[in-house]
Amino acid sequence: MGGINFLVTIINMRAPGMTYMRMPMFTWTTFVTSALILFAFPPLTVGLFLMTFDRMFGAQFFDVAGGGNTIIWEHLFWIFGHPEVYILILPAFGIFSEIIPVFSRKRLFGYSSMVFATVLIGFLGFMVWAHHMFTVGLGNVANAIFAIATMTIAVPTGMKIFNWLFTMWGGNLKFTTPMLWSVAFIPSFLMGGVTGVMLAAAPADYQYHDTYFVVAHFHYVIVGGVVFAILAGTQFYWPKMFGTMLNEVLGKITFWTFLIGFHLTFFIQHFLGLMGMPRRIWKFLPNQGLDTGNLISSVGAAFMAFGVIVMLINIIITTVQNKRVGNDPWGDGRTLEWAIPSPPPFYNFKQLPLVRGVDTWWIEKMEGKKELTPAEPLGDIHMPDASILPVVISGGLFIAAFGALYHGDKGNTWGLPVLIIGIGIALLGMLIRSVKDYHGFHIHKEELLEDDKDKGVKA
Amino acid sequence: MSTKAQKKGFGATIWDYLTTVDHKKIAILYLIAGGLFFLIGGIEAMMIRIQLAIPDNNFVSAGLYNEVLTMHGTTMIFLAAMPLVFAFMNAVMPLQIGARDVAFPFINSLGFWFFFFWGSILKLIMVFRWST
Numbered sequence: 001m002g003g004i005n006f007l008v009t010i011i012n013m014r015a016p017g018m019t020y021m022r023m024p025m026f027t028w029t030t031f032v033t034s035a036l037i038l039f040a041f042p043p044l045t046v047g048l049f050l051m052t053f054d055r056m057f058g059a060q061f062f063d064v065a066g067g068g069n070t071i072i073w074e075h076l077f078w079i080f081g082h083p084e085v086y087i088l089i090l091p092a093f094g095i096f097s098e099i100i101p102v103f104s105r106k107r108l109f110g111y112s113s114m115v116f117a118t119v120l121i122g123f124l125g126f127m128v129w130a131h132h133m134f135t136v137g138l139g140n141v142a143n144a145i146f147a148i149a150t151m152t153i154a155v156p157t158g159m160k161i162f163n164w165l166f167t168m169w170g171g172n173l174k175f176t177t178p179m180l181w182s183v184a185f186i187p188s189f190l191m192g193g194v195t196g197v198m199l200a201a202a203p204a205d206y207q208y209h210d211t212y213f214v215v216a217h218f219h220y221v222i223v224g225g226v227v228f229a230i231l232a233g234t235q236f237y238w239p240k241m242f243g244t245m246l247n248e249v250l251g252k253i254t255f256w257t258f259l260i261g262f263h264l265t266f267f268i269q270h271f272l273g274l275m276g277m278p279r280r281i282w283k284f285l286p287n288q289g290l291d292t293g294n295l296i297s298s299v300g301a302a303f304m305a306f307g308v309i310v311m312l313i314n315i316i317i318t319t320v321q322n323k324r325v326g327n328d329p330w331g332d333g334r335t336l337e338w339a340i341p342s343p344p345p346f347y348n349f350k351q352l353p354l355v356r357g358v359d360t361w362w363i364e365k366m367e368g369k370k371e372l373t374p375a376e377p378l379g380d381i382h383m384p385d386a387s388i389l390p391v392v393i394s395g396g397l398f399i400a401a402f403g404a405l406y407h408g409d410k411g412n413t414w415g416l417p418v419l420i421i422g423i424g425i426a427l428l429g430m431l432i433r434s435v436k437d438y439h440g441f442h443i444h445k446e447e448l449l450e451d452d453k454d455k456g457v458k459a
Numbered sequence: 460m461s462t463k464a465q466k467k468g469f470g471a472t473i474w475d476y477l478t479t480v481d482h483k484k485i486a487i488l489y490l491i492a493g494g495l496f497f498l499i500g501g502i503e504a505m506m507i508r509i510q511l512a513i514p515d516n517n518f519v520s521a522g523l524y525n526e527v528l529t530m531h532g533t534t535m536i537f538l539a540a541m542p543l544v545f546a547f548m549n550a551v552m553p554l555q556i557g558a559r560d561v562a563f564p565f566i567n568s569l570g571f572w573f574f575f576f577w578g579s580i581l582k583l584i585m586v587f588r589w590s591t
């Protein structure tokens with residue numbers, strides 16, 4: 001749902017002049033991610049559906065004793081599961097591709113190759129799922145094909161790494177907290193990538209499979225990639241979302257403790273894995289060479305927890321102080337969002353802007369302009385109606401889910417009625433949505449002008 | 460309807476966020492809900508690491524360890540990482556392309572509430588299981 005929504009938005013609602021190749025990188029990665037969501041989730045849904053039938057109605061899809069096949073479940077899961085990791089990492093790449101040019105004060109190096117790499121990763125992401133299943137026994141040919149396909153992904157990812165490095169090269173760097181996260185991301189993620197290629201070598205994978213080496217690998221890509229991006233994005237976009245700046249000093253404390261803790265926790269796990277510690281074990285015995293490594297790993301986790309707590313304190317302090325900031329608080333914003341107030345008015349743009357190239361706002365600033373070139377005369381704006389129905393519909397299904405869960409218990413009497421009531425509420429919500437017309441409302445020109453006078457600034 | 464910023468009561472603010480179809484407010488909802496689940500996932504991670512800090516530890520039982528491990532993975536990917544990424548997509552993408560909102564604001568809101576209630580079910584089941 002979210003996927004289709006973002007796809008349609010990007011296809012239909014770009015401002016005048018915003019051609020595909022002028023879209024900011026984050027928009028591009030959102031676009032590709034949305035396509036991945038659209039194609040990756042149906043296999044999971046089908047898999048879960050069959051699983052539900054197995055468990056609730058006694059079907060035999062995955063039950064070998066009943067003529068089913070567990071391997072089918074593994075395939076269905078990983079056909080979803082592998083694109084899922086790209087669903088997570090591509091927006092992370094997008095966030096870094098926004099932050100690095102801003103604080104290098106240079107345009108993104110190799111924009112078009114960046115777009116190409118994003119699309120290529122999105123495509124190849126669907127071609128490699130069986131590398132999670134090398135040890136299942138698919139045969140040498142299948143393993144070889146998937147191993148090579150997996151290694152191929154290193155190529156577009158490498159393109160991106162070099163593009164970020166070249167963006168920074170010769171730039172006028174400013175090491176703010178978001179930039180620190182971005183700089184730390186490159187080597188951290190690269191290490192995850194290297195272990196990824198190691199794991200992609202099918203014969204070697206027989207050694208690594210289901211050990212802590214794998215745990216170290218995926219935490220390096222997900223924490224070193226996605227979590228760093230989320231933390232960087234929080235610091236970077238906080239002023240745009242809430243109109244206040246997070247404290248830079250506390251932000252840097254979070255950064256350093258989290259970074260050190262992260263490497264302390266997961267770096268040692270590579271070696272634990274190579275020494276033979278398996279994944280998903282509850283306890284290990286003393287004097288097998290695993291004691292020190294695990295202790296170091298746990299100490300690192302405490303560092304990360306400390307970093308997150310500092311970040312929470314930072315958010316609370318910032319919210320309480322409530323110091324408002326202007327349109328472009330980082331001073332070097334390049335894309336459209338930094339040209340409007342923080343937080344933006346609920347109609348975003350009073351007049352839709354005219355886009356004249358990549359990094360529109362930067363172009364306008366370099367020409368000495370204080371605001372975007374409008375693409376339309378000031379007019380009435382049509383806005384959608386607010387609605388409580390989403391809460392009603394999902395709330396109904398929430399109630400129904402509890403009914404369904406407890407219905408199977410022995411002697412349960414309330415499960416079935418609760419299930420029916422819940423679904424009833426959801427259906428009622430959908431019915432109201434279908435029969436009632438939502439016209440939306442207009443904000444009139446006069447009100448927009450009045451707004452300007454009240455605030456004394458141009459929106 | 461006026462576009463002027465009004466000082467609103469607490470209840471009105473809550474109602475505003477429950478009914479909103481504005482991509483920026485939905486982004487804030489994703490950020491808060493995703494952040495909350497991120498913290499829960501973090502606590503689960505700490506439980507794993509405490510259990511494994513010393514050999515032959517008995518901080519959690521074997522069955523509970525398995526549950527916590529599974530929930531840590533599920534929580535971090537589906538309830539923390541994806542919603543937080545969605546928060547930034549919602550907040551930033553429409554602004555970057557110069558749009559006034561996403562194409563289907565109602566569906567955007569529906570998507571958030573499905574996610575939120577679904578995540579709550581997972582967490583509540585866990586709590587119920589432990590309490591009985």
